[in-house]
Amino acid sequence: MSEPRRRPLALLATVLVLLLVAGGAAFHVRGTWEVGHTKLVETVHVTPELTDEFRVLQVSDFHSLPRPEQVEQVVEIAVAARADLIALTGDLINTHNEDLSSVERLIAGLREAGAPVVAVDGNHEHWSAQQADLHALYEQYGVTLMVDEHFAYLGPWGRAIVAATDDHFSGHGDLAAALDGAPEDAFRLLLTHSPDVVGKLEANGIDYAMCGHTHGGQIRLPFVGAIYAPGRNFFPEYSKGPYEMGEATLFIDSGVGVTGPKYRFLNQSQVVLHRFTSA
8 A cells, every 4th residue: 555545544544533532432421421410391281180380390210319508409409490399219328338317318318398207218229228218218217118008199280199100120019019009090190119100000090200310311312312221122112201001101210329330421410390270
């Protein structure tokens, strides 16, 4: 090969290497930033079964967030959201935790929002030796742990049935038990950790279910979506946001924290304010 021909090839190779390095650096910067900064996402669901707005703040997959300033950011978002109910949809802790100090800061802060706080367990709670310690914190701060049960929540919005199941992904959870005795002529909201309950929603008269677990894939790409979700392998069918299941809606929150690689991409740390309204 002649010398003049080698030069364009060498130049092309250099440009490609530089682009790869720049892309990797951009991914690292953006991916790290999205992990460390939590935003509020609002979603609106219209239902004729309510007479006024019912506001539920969902905090999911906290995973013992290690940054105190970000915990305070989540608390500030929660207080400003003016929710009627705060729902913790599992995996507040990791399977292994040095301590639960960040979780306690979160729970104590959420109580300052003035709304009732309810919680369900996720797979990491069931896998952790500190599950009982977390439950003790719930009791200490007045958080209601719900296990396959429901209650009627009355307010200006009318009557909502708030049901909750234990975690289906880890082999727990009984939706039929959670709804046992629940009236059918009311808005039925389900709190659960994983989307594994998806096939049972419409048959059980659920109007709206909120869960987490998937982290939205953590890494998402344009036109592709989630690359991987825990327990759902690559390119999962259900990963983030709302999905219509006949008369039921399933909303998957991508959550606050992470497991595995400490990156999020096109998938920033978030909490969700669900606004249920009649119009």
